[in-house]
Amino acid sequence: MKVSIITRHAINNYGSLLQAYATQTAVERLGYEAEIIDYVRKDEEYRNIAKTQLFLNKKWNRNFLIRGIYLLLQEPEYIESGRKFEKMQRHYLKLSRRYTTNEELTAFPPVADVYCTGSDQVWGPIGKDFCDPAYFLNFVPSSKRKISYAASFGRTQFNQSILPLYQQLLQSYNSIAVRENSALDILKQIGITSGEQVLDPTLLISNEEWKELLGDMCLEKEPYILLYYLGNNPDIDTFARVVAKRRKMPLIRISAMRHWKTKGARNILLPDLGKFVSYIRHATYLITNSFHGTAFAINCGTQFVNILPSVTATRNTSILSLVRLENRIVNDYTNDSILDKRIDFSAVHEILTSERKKSAVYLTKMLNEESLL
Numbered sequence: 546m547k548v549s550i551i552t553r554h555a556i557n558n559y560g561s562l563l564q565a566y567a568t569q570t571a572v573e574r575l576g577y578e579a580e581i582i583d584y585v586r587k588d589e590e591y592r593n594i595a596k597t598q599l600f601l602n603k604k605w606n607r608n609f610l611i612r613g614i615y616l617l618l619q620e621p622e623y624i625e626s627g628r629k630f631e632k633m634q635r636h637y638l639k640l641s642r643r644y645t646t647n648e649e650l651t652a653f654p655p656v657a658d659v660y661c662t663g664s665d666q667v668w669g670p671i672g673k674d675f676c677d678p679a680y681f682l683n684f685v686p687s688s689k690r691k692i693s694y695a696a697s698f699g700r701t702q703f704n705q706s707i708l709p710l711y712q713q714l715l716q717s718y719n720s721i722a723v724r725e726n727s728a729l730d731i732l733k734q735i736g737i738t739s740g741e742q743v744l745d746p747t748l749l750i751s752n753e754e755w756k757e758l759l760g761d762m763c764l765e766k767e768p769y770i771l772l773y774y775l776g777n778n779p780d781i782d783t784f785a786r787v788v789a790k791r792r793k794m795p796l797i798r799i800s801a802m803r804h805w806k807t808k809g810a811r812n813i814l815l816p817d818l819g820k821f822v823s824y825i826r827h828a829t830y831l832i833t834n835s836f837h838g839t840a841f842a843i844n845c846g847t848q849f850v851n852i853l854p855s856v857t858a859t860r861n862t863s864i865l866s867l868v869r870l871e872n873r874i875v876n877d878y879t880n881d882s883i884l885d886k887r888i889d890f891s892a893v894h895e896i897l898t899s900e901r902k903k904s905a906v907y908l909t910k911m912l913n914e915e916s917l918l
Contacts, residue, residue: 552663560837567746591627650684669699681714725863759819771828
């Protein structure tokens with residue numbers, strides 16, 4: 546049997562690629578043929594993303610001159626990053642033909658036995674849209690089975706007027722599994738009470754299995770502190786430098802964009818997928834605001850702290866709550882004592898192993914049964 550998976554796999558982001566690869570791998574390990582639907586909206590294609598970001602950013606969209614400066618600085622970086630990630634996508638993912646519109650998907654849908662909405666922020670705002678019906682599998686023939694695995698709304702605050710649309714888009718699913726506990730609350734608001742919370746697909750694969758898939762490269766000779774977050778934030782940079790100075794360790798920052806740099810750190814741009822995970826695995830400490838940075842630290846047993854992102858914090862708080870590590874959230878940039886309290890990963894991994902088994906069982910049921918709703 547063949548499973549076609551639609552997810553946001555083509556973002557210039559390590560988490561997006563890793564979750565797509567993990568979903569593909571998990572489905573294949575259950576004996577199915579897996580394919581990632583290569584759906585890339587024109588406004589999310591890396592050659593156009595600078596223009597999309599400009600449209601959403603009022604600060605840089607004030608007049609012709611400022612818009613021109615923004616595009617001159619940002620467009621080459623998005624293209625450089627996009628080419629690197631596109632190369633990794635082609636290497637790790639089994640992609641369908643390219644689709645750029647929902648109309649194309651509806652006219653020529655990929656042929657499969659089961660269609661799956663994959664993980665990550667697929668059911669929330671995308672570009673200037675409240676949501677994209679393609680990620681709700683609206684192009685799939687009514688005779689085919691539709692499921693979701695670890696789908697995320699990305700946030701908890703929505704205009705109530707959009708809930709009837711969600712209800713309409715989700716009513717044709719045979720089974721629904723979401724990533725965050727907050728997503729279960731949203732489902733209940735639209736009358737779906739039998740959804741299931743499951744692990745992010747990257748956590749379905751153990752640390753040892755990730756080593757087999759991507760290799761394990763110890764890239765530094767000395768202990769180091771790793772900084773991985775999206776964008777630039779002077780407060781996070783200052784906090785990270787203080788942490789490194791007090792512990793007398795070098796600070797290394799990984800980023801997907803050339804201008805995402807931290808003064809006083811060794812900045813590493815666009816490492817390969819295996820190197821990215823290895824840097825997290827071998828770090829003495831990780832400082833991150835990333836959901837997938839947090840997930841890999843938990844999986845690899847790396848001491849970490851989490852700085853909650855402003856809009857999509859529910860992703861981070863959900864996984865931290867699940868493994869009882871809410872105390873790893875940094876609430877005060879002037880206090881780094883949280884790092885002196887070491888995580889007992891034996892307890893964490895006991896929870897993770899149990900949840901991994903439950904999630905794998907539920908995924909198996911969704912693929913094999915007609916309906917779990």
